[in-house]
Amino acid sequence: MIVAETERLIISKFTTRDAAFFKALVNSPSWLKYIGDRNINTIEQAENKIKESHLKSYKTSGYGFYKLLLKTENLKPIGTTGLIKRPELEHTDIGFSLLPEYEGKGFGFESAKAVMVLAKEEFKLNKICTITLENNKKSIVLIEKLGLTFDKKVKPFENDKELMLFSKNL
Template identity: 60%
Template structure:
């Protein structure tokens, strides 16, 4: 189901049929470096993550992470962008990730603009946040370009890695 569209992208809800793409995405080098190895190594594990993550979030919160489909390549899935409400953070988190061949093309920016519009206009959020590792220069640059402002360092996960927290009032 398409939730938004940009000049170059369709933004669509994930389904269990997206497991092969999701498996490729979560095992890409940049994902593993900056987001972490989620130990998703099979189609079945990818389906389980989509079910317990994406599909559950759509049902519980009305939003979640969405797949990004590139119009110029016959709607090929090339990344993800969306919103997540984490138990360990006060506000809804915006995030994004792209397959390696589609990084640094402005596609995450294009998708994030639409996701932020949905956050404000459809989901009626008043504030969003984003978290990233201090060495993820590309994400930091994109978050600033989207108008998010660095606030503080946080350790929201069990691995106790210190992350940078950015915020934006909508």
């Protein structure tokens, strides 16, 4: 189901049919370096993660992470951008990730801007946040370009990694 469209992208909900793409994305070098290994090594594990995470989030929150489909390449999936309400964070978190060959081409900004419009207009969110590692310089540039500002350093998860928390009023 399509949730938004930009100049170059169709933004739509994940389904279990996206398992092969999702498996490739979560095992890409940037994902592993900056987000972490999710131990998704089979199509079945990817399907289960989509069910447990994406599909559940659509039902419980009304939103979640969406796949990015490139219009010029027959709607090839190239990444994800979306919203997630994490119990560890006060506000809904916006996140994004792209396959390596599509990084640095403006797709993260383009998709995140569209998702921020959804956050405000459709989901009636007043504020969003995002978290990232301090060494994820490309992500920080994008986050700041989107108008989010640094709030503080946090350790929201059990792994005890310190993350930078950014936020923006919508």
